[in-house]
Amino acid sequence: MRPLPLSGTAKAITGTIEPGRRLLRLRAAETGAVDEADIALIRHDGDLAMARVRGFTKAVLFDDSSTTDVTDFALVAHIDPRFDYLADGDVMALDPGSGRFRVLYRRGSKNNTFLVTERCNHYCLMCSQPPRKVNDGWIVDEITACIDLIDPATQSIGFTGGEPLLEGRRFLSLLTKMRERLPETSVHVLTNGRAFADDTVATAWAEIHHPDLWAGIPIYAAVDHIHDYVVQAQGAFDETVLGILRLKDKGQRVEVRCVLHAITAPRLKETCEWFARNLPFVDHVALMGLENTGFALANQESLWIDPVDYADDLASGVQTLRAAGVNVSVYNLPLCVLDRSVWDVAVQSISDWKNAYLPVCEGCSVRDRCSGFFSTGRPRISRGIRPISDQ
Amino acid sequence: MAGFRDAAAYNPTAGLQLLPIRFEQLQPNRYLVNNFVGDGLLLTRQELDRVVGLDLSPGDGLYERAFEKLLVSVKGQQSQLQLLAMRLRSRMAFLQQPTALHIFVVTLRCEHSCPYCQVSRRCVDRERYDMSSDTAIRALRVALSAPPPTIKIEFQGGEPLLNFPLIRQIVETARRDVPSGKMLEFVIATNLALLDDDVLDFCRENSVLLSTSLDGPADLHNRNRPRPGSNSHQLATEGIRRAQSALGRDRIGAFMTTTEASLERVEGIIDEYLKLDLDGIFLRPLSPYGFAIKTKQFNKYGGREWLKFYERGLRYILDINKNGRHFPEFYATLLLKRILTDVPIGYVDLRSPAGIGLGALVYNYDGKVFASDEGRMLAEMGDRTFELGDLATDDYRSLILSDKLIELVGGSLSQCSPECASCAFEPYCGSDPVYHHATQGDPVGIKPLSEFCARQKSVLRLLIELLDDSPEDAAVLRGWVSR
Numbered sequence: 122m123r124p125l126p127l128s129g130t131a132k133a134i135t136g137t138i139e140p141g142r143r144l145l146r147l148r149a150a151e152t153g154a155v156d157e158a159d160i161a162l163i164r165h166d167g168d169l170a171m172a173r174v175r176g177f178t179k180a181v182l183f184d185d186s187s188t189t190d191v192t193d194f195a196l197v198a199h200i201d202p203r204f205d206y207l208a209d210g211d212v213m214a215l216d217p218g219s220g221r222f223r224v225l226y227r228r229g230s231k232n233n234t235f236l237v238t239e240r241c242n243h244y245c246l247m248c249s250q251p252p253r254k255v256n257d258g259w260i261v262d263e264i265t266a267c268i269d270l271i272d273p274a275t276q277s278i279g280f281t282g283g284e285p286l287l288e289g290r291r292f293l294s295l296l297t298k299m300r301e302r303l304p305e306t307s308v309h310v311l312t313n314g315r316a317f318a319d320d321t322v323a324t325a326w327a328e329i330h331h332p333d334l335w336a337g338i339p340i341y342a343a344v345d346h347i348h349d350y351v352v353q354a355q356g357a358f359d360e361t362v363l364g365i366l367r368l369k370d371k372g373q374r375v376e377v378r379c380v381l382h383a384i385t386a387p388r389l390k391e392t393c394e395w396f397a398r399n400l401p402f403v404d405h406v407a408l409m410g411l412e413n414t415g416f417a418l419a420n421q422e423s424l425w426i427d428p429v430d431y432a433d434d435l436a437s438g439v440q441t442l443r444a445a446g447v448n449v450s451v452y453n454l455p456l457c458v459l460d461r462s463v464w465d466v467a468v469q470s471i472s473d474w475k476n477a478y479l480p481v482c483e484g485c486s487v488r489d490r491c492s493g494f495f496s497t498g499r500p501r502i503s504r505g506i507r508p509i510s511d512q
Numbered sequence: 513m514a515g516f517r518d519a520a521a522y523n524p525t526a527g528l529q530l531l532p533i534r535f536e537q538l539q540p541n542r543y544l545v546n547n548f549v550g551d552g553l554l555l556t557r558q559e560l561d562r563v564v565g566l567d568l569s570p571g572d573g574l575y576e577r578a579f580e581k582l583l584v585s586v587k588g589q590q591s592q593l594q595l596l597a598m599r600l601r602s603r604m605a606f607l608q609q610p611t612a613l614h615i616f617v618v619t620l621r622c623e624h625s626c627p628y629c630q631v632s633r634r635c636v637d638r639e640r641y642d643m644s645s646d647t648a649i650r651a652l653r654v655a656l657s658a659p660p661p662t663i664k665i666e667f668q669g670g671e672p673l674l675n676f677p678l679i680r681q682i683v684e685t686a687r688r689d690v691p692s693g694k695m696l697e698f699v700i701a702t703n704l705a706l707l708d709d710d711v712l713d714f715c716r717e718n719s720v721l722l723s724t725s726l727d728g729p730a731d732l733h734n735r736n737r738p739r740p741g742s743n744s745h746q747l748a749t750e751g752i753r754r755a756q757s758a759l760g761r762d763r764i765g766a767f768m769t770t771t772e773a774s775l776e777r778v779e780g781i782i783d784e785y786l787k788l789d790l791d792g793i794f795l796r797p798l799s800p801y802g803f804a805i806k807t808k809q810f811n812k813y814g815g816r817e818w819l820k821f822y823e824r825g826l827r828y829i830l831d832i833n834k835n836g837r838h839f840p841e842f843y844a845t846l847l848l849k850r851i852l853t854d855v856p857i858g859y860v861d862l863r864s865p866a867g868i869g870l871g872a873l874v875y876n877y878d879g880k881v882f883a884s885d886e887g888r889m890l891a892e893m894g895d896r897t898f899e900l901g902d903l904a905t906d907d908y909r910s911l912i913l914s915d916k917l918i919e920l921v922g923g924s925l926s927q928c929s930p931e932c933a934s935c936a937f938e939p940y941c942g943s944d945p946v947y948h949h950a951t952q953g954d955p956v957g958i959k960p961l962s963e964f965c966a967r968q969k970s971v972l973r974l975l976i977e978l979l980d981d982s983p984e985d986a987a988v989l990r991g992w993v994s995r
Contacts, residue, residue, distance in 0.1 A: 399595050
């Protein structure tokens with residue numbers, strides 16, 4: 122199980138282009154160059170001839186895919202064939218000086234997510250993207266530029282962190298640009314929601330008037346000290362709940378997310394009852410299996426619980442939420458560890474680039490509608506994993 | 513990588529505070545502890561003492577339960593209070609849409625002569641006891657000027673089909689005059705004895721619902737509901753079947769009234785409803801109005817006997833549901849909605865402030881306007897306490913803002929009535945000023961002497977214990993609410 126590589130270093134960069142990180146949109150050679158940022162995808166010599174005809178001045182070659190002379194191009198990046206999944210319309214950031222590059226957007230994927238900042242005011246025990254105290258304000262600028270290169274037909278874009286709202290106004294401006302430039306694209310922001318406890322932030326968010334903007338906000342327990350412990354921040358529960366209330370008061374879409382592990386699972390039933398009674402108006406509740414990567418690895422001892430051991434409480438929690446008319450989904454958990462009563466809400470939630478299945482899944486009859494596993498980190502395998510044969 | 517802090521580092525840094533709670537002993541060592549939006553928690557005496565004394569620490573289990581049920585908060589926290597405020601607003605949101613129900617008493621005449629008749633029906637004198645067309649048009653003008661987006665018009669009697677031409681006229685005029693954007697619903701409360709194809713065609717064409725009386729098997733029903741020919745049961749059941757096939761199974765509902773003769777026969781009554789494929793049953797006690805008082809029907813059994821009847825019936829109904837048939841008891845369903853959700857309740861008798869006027873207005877055949885159906889029943893007995901005005905001179909505003917109604921509504925808040933204010937069941941209950949006025953001469957009444965109060969407490973207690981003690985029953989009860 123290995124995730125799709127999204128960043129790397131080019132084997133060689135040639136050309137006369139000036140140094141400095143830049144955004145490049147990959148184009149099939151037969152399409153015409155339309156923008157300064159366009160770079161031709163060269164898979165064979167024919168592509169190269171076509172790129173010249175179309176007037177491309179930049180090209181990506183997959184390793185030894187060509188031995189032809191390319192000195193007439195202003196920029197040529199030779200990159201590893203592991204990246205040959207790259208396709209027309211994808212966007213990458215490349216620093217010609219160091220050769221380092223990162224794939225920012227894949228047009229064919231449903232899971233395009235931008236990391237807005239690595240800074241966070243939480244320090245969650247199971248964080249899959251451990252925060253860092255760095256000055257990374259440039260990232261918002263890069264994303265803002267990237268939006269110009271994204272296909273307007275893209276179904277959805279996610280923003281994550283760190284805590285995106287730490288970028289405050291600049292991030293809200295970015296969302297405004299999303300609405301202007303990509304009005305058909307659903308936007309899903311993962312935030313801890315605390316910023317919305319401040320009415321001015323919640324109001325500014327609402328005033329973007331985005332047609333399909335979601336705030337995905339975690340609540341790990343209905344008890345202050347449990348939530349605060351999980352996110353390692355005193356007072357977080359109080360602010361997060363207030364933030365959700367403010368957003369809903371302004372008619373904004375909110376998804377509540379609860380990651381299940383040994384600290385949250387013991388009160389899962391009660392947490393779901395609390396959601397049903399106190400937040401029945403949220404637009405979605407996601408009950409999520411743990412991704413065993415990042416901090417979750419460091420805290421395995423206190424976090425690991427076999428999903429089989431909370432399956433009954435999960436079924437009961439889902440039932441409670443359904444009865445209250447709450448839209449609920451189960452994320453990241455394979456069907457074989459779940460009670461059958463929740464199969465219809467167990468979705469294939471794991472992003473394509475880090476989604477995998479086990480050898481034992483080969484003979485399973487429901488594999489093609491199962492979430493499978495995270496290929497990131499060090500996956501821990503439930504004792505309940507087995508092929509389902511009677512479907 | 514910085515280190516992680518252990519759980520104890522996130523214990524509250526300020527002291528705890530108790531949020532408003534009320535409690536009631538259910539069993540020797542079992543207490544219902546409730547906040548004012550109905551998050552009930554069942555605790556032992558020792559646990560109750562610890563909650564009240566704030567003798568709680570994170571991790572002891574009781575802290576967590578009390579916090580989740582919004583019984584306690586940490587000083588300085590806002591979210592617990594905001595959640596309570598928001599949910600209270602939601603539970604009382606029925607106030608945002610006053611007067612959705614408008615009852616037209618199109619005639620007081622009836623061809624039945626039920627001794628328990630609560631409206632004191634008349635058998636003669638069309639001139640005197642039928643609503644006039646002029647009165648009906650005035651009533652309609654008031655009804656259509658009420659604020660809610662959906663206006664429900666219910667035709668009552670007597671037997672309203674004795675004045676069917678007026679019903680036709682009202683429905684047609686209402687459809688013509690309804691302000692754009694408003695929806696209309698119509699219900700005829702009828703004994704079905706006069707149901708014919710004309711009426712059924714009319715109901716189908718105008719999406720009119722039917723509501724009828726069915727007291728149980730033939731002998732019981734006919735004894736309770738005498739009419740010439742002693743065929744009330746036959747006419748009612750035939751009418752139900754005809755209406756079901758002509759209008760649809762869900763377009764007709766039936767109500768039963770419990771008399772002394774019903775007390776030992778709850779299973780038979782329920783079976784009768786099942787046999788007729790009705791979608792549930794409302795086990796109702798007799799109310800202290802009209803002939804029910806005059807003929808002393810009301811005093812023939814006590815609250816205790818009715819409760820035994822109700823509990824036996826409810827358990828029988830639960831068994832039916834456990835065997836796979838969805839068949840709710842509607843009174844339990846109403847209370848369960850109060851227990852399990854914050855959905856504002858439409859039922860006018862389970863509200864606080866009371867549903868008088870704010871929930872319904874009643875236009876009597878003679879043009880008088882009443883704050884509730886029971887209010888006009890009292891007026892037929894000579895007590896005009898709940899008469900708000902007259903269609904000859906009043907409009908919606910003058911009725912709803914009348915000093916009389918404001919005073920009656922203002923006095924009806926269970927949240928601050930004696931006994932109710934400290935009652936753990938208060939969030940699930942409501943205020944019935946007409947009942948207390950009728951039985952005790954005071955709209956608030958002395959609750960320990962109130963059969964309404966005793967009945968509410970007992971049924972609620974039963975439901976809460978079933979929800980907690982019996983997973984199978986609880987699943988059925990929850991199913992009634994979520995449908």
